[in-house]
Amino acid sequence: MPVVNTGSGPVRGVEEGPVAAFRGVPYAASPVGELRFAAPRPHPGWSGVRDAARPGPAVPQEHSRLEAVMGARPPDWDEDGCLNLNVWTPLTALAGTGAGAGAAEPRPVLVWFHGGGWSSGSGGWDWYDGGRLAALGGIVVVTANYRIGPLGYLHLPSIGADNLGPQDQGAVLRWVRDNIAAFGGDPGLVTVGGQSAGAYSSLHLAIDPGTSGLVRRMIVQSGPLGLAPQDPADADGSAAAYLRVLGVDRADDPGRALRALSIEELLDAYQRLAAVLDRPPGDIAPPMWPVLGHPGTPRTWQQAVADGALDGKDVLIGTVADEMTAFLAFDPRMRDLTRDGALGLLVGLTGRLGPDAPAAYERYEAERPGAAPARVYTDLATDRVFRDGGTRIAAHRAAQGAASYLYRFTRRPDPDEHGLRATHCCELPFLFGTFETYPDAPMLGPVDDRDRTLGRAFGGALAAFVATGSPNGDGLAQWRPYGPGPDTNVMCFGLP
Template sequence: MNDTQGHAPPVVRLPAGRLRGEIDGGLAVFKGVPYAAPPVGDLRWRAARPHPGWDGTRDATAYGPSSPQMFMEGGDPVLGGHGFPPFDDDCLTLNVWTPAVDDARRPVLVWIHGGGFVSGSGTLPIYSGETFARDGDLVVVTLNYRVGPLGYLSFDDDDDEDEAGEEHPANIWLTDQLAALRWVRDNIAHFGGDPEAITVAGQSGGAMSTAALAGHPEAQTLFRRAILQSPPFGLHIPTRDDYRRRVSAYLECAGVKTVDELRQLPWPQLVEAAGGLFAHTMRWGYWPTPFLPVRDDVTLFRHPMEALLHGAAADLDVLIGWTREEANFGFALDRGYATATREQVLGRIAESFGEGAAADVYAEYARSRPGAQPVDVLMDLITDELFRIPCVKLAEGRAALGRPVWAYQFDFPTPAHGGRLAAAHCLELPFVFANFDKWSHAPLVEGIDPAVGEGLARTMHQAWIAFARTGDPNHADMAAWDPYRSDTRTTMRFDSVTLPVDDLAGHARRLHQRALAPK
């Protein structure tokens, strides 16, 4: 046992070797801990493999490098950046925050970052486990995994097999996350955590990852609760055959013909080629996703949303939600979309609802938002298709099965950029983590009244802690939050005043039932 109030650095002895961390803010923190072998050289685009271990005592006081990804000097106008140097192929590390290195068997929260499958890192200050570990007496783990071309490409001429001798998986990123969860299960007791009380949480692409992990055959042995923040369940998940065209397009962008040639390229060239794939796959009115999970029938057997309705995943406790204006994150500041015409938006609606229904659907959306411009209708359509409606369908499916699920909608708007972002994708993150001090670089939070923001942050943060500890998000400082059921459809509305609302997404749910009708 180590005294986290003292000055001696905490040391743990793992099967792989000894680790020396540091005391920071009264917590024992271990950074840059390898959970799998470095995926370099011939191990590029191969499933994560066990780390061989190390001799002596390994220093764990500095973060490991993030997965190679695009980087914009000066940041972006919403998040101010979502991945920062250093980047390196050798990126499979994780970080642990714990109140004490003891045998207390605390509940464990594993956070999987999002980033559209192309960006993000478990080392970002905004995802620091400090607040959850301190405020909830939890052990918190964040991780780096391969993103972009290094994590979301696979090749038919790669004859590698996984440990079970099965076909090579298409989802390299998922093998990383599985390896990290196995590491947590096998090692977290050394950090004061309970391997039988693990919650996996993620936002956006990280929420999609969480659902995909739940659908893996090992799910029942790896975790028992899932928090899904803004999962883009509306994405089409291609089969391996469908995805081959995208892989071929990437090879063309990279200027090579084979995976062996690709393995010789330095990672900056791989990231540069990803920019070409963005252009190749972009469609007007759709969220850009050059890389996608693949239903390979090795690691992923069905759409991640459907995974949570089957097998061991159906028994997990699930908390799921979305923000009211998800799509504003990617489109509201784009001048090309700001000047969208009614005819353009009608054409986009027709792709989902059919030509005959497009005008009525447009009118329904416009009525729900007084003074709506064409871009507002488009934002609501994209939000519904990609996030809100699929999340509601999952809640409906689990309710019909009698499985536990709590639903929320985040409604609090940011005043940033003249209010154009509203309650955009990612805005709930500083409230969930209760760490506005880590978001000073992000335009997204500019202008938020500290008193209102901190009050809502306390409410959400404590709900997430309660769920990780008990499987129920209720706590004393919030109105009663009932599970989502078929008769009530209770959804917690997080805003300056937080209250449960029955069938909060009812208008969108009924409207999108038309999309299922024959066109």
């Protein structure tokens, strides 16, 4: 069994075909007791060799709101030990970590963060097993947990609760900088990537001055870039509402009170807060998410990109064709949506979807003759929340002469009884090649050889990007950088 020395102590992984896997490796101290709602601290380390054959616990969380799309996960969380990560590395890279003539070239590294609306998910879930991707691209793959829900995004800086999720992610990148060479990885060739909330995080990690220097490349999969970071005043209001639900007096040492409560009480209050908010269809914001002007999110991505924060970095961004069906297809309010009802929703969402959203609805409607209002509304929300931001980044870079690679993933399940089409998260089994871990996922449906071929093409292109900065390579379809004008070169991944 392979053993690697980290800064906190040695870990023993397992060989799985052509790769070695090291799971559940702590990158920070357990956020329990006085460290609950505190910035991540270094792990105290361990004596002896730590078994890293199995994933560590997830961060405490309730069920995902997308279970109807992706399938259910059994609870596997524990606050103690939840700040852990997983590493997959080619055996040939691991064999070459010693000095001397036999040493292999260090491999490029992908640090990938899971989605889940800043409220659910785990880098240790088998959905995100990085072994196939590591073998496919000859790269090192890292997935990680970060604090979510109230543990990661409660805004109470007075007690230390200040964008803790992004602070955890920064700690992951620093752990990679300090330790990944021992796993055969190159700390100077790190791609930060992720999907949905993890994609949003990846962009901000790439542009934040505190972490930008640790990132060479960036992959943004279905990032909700149309959702602005939380305004501090709004985040303060959400925190106050959360304390009221818990019955905690903000004026009487709320930190001590919050650390004394059980994790179940904290999660239950978060669920009750979400129910009180009752977001309208199309507003995907959870009760809490990253706060602008605070650690990890010092400025908007629009301002950072305009200021050149992505200059010198390689960029790959993509979406699936029908992102918003995951959030709207099962919403009973959409079933009998009328045109007037859709316009009314848009008026209420102009702060999220843009001030011209009602006018845009009329344009989308004209481009889709005969489409039901729910379809028009879903398509508009898909573009405003997920697609337009990535296109804006690519267009800005193209105007500066910098390459960006854009994709659209279009594969649909067959049958598709819920009308999900190519919905949010549907590309994940194809990236990681983990089809068998989604046995009851309506977004995936039956899988055949064509799907597996598509998975190798999609995963292979993204792995090539991690390795070289270009998604092109032997056996891969030609993928040209995004360009302005009618021929924008957006790569399509789907089935004929």
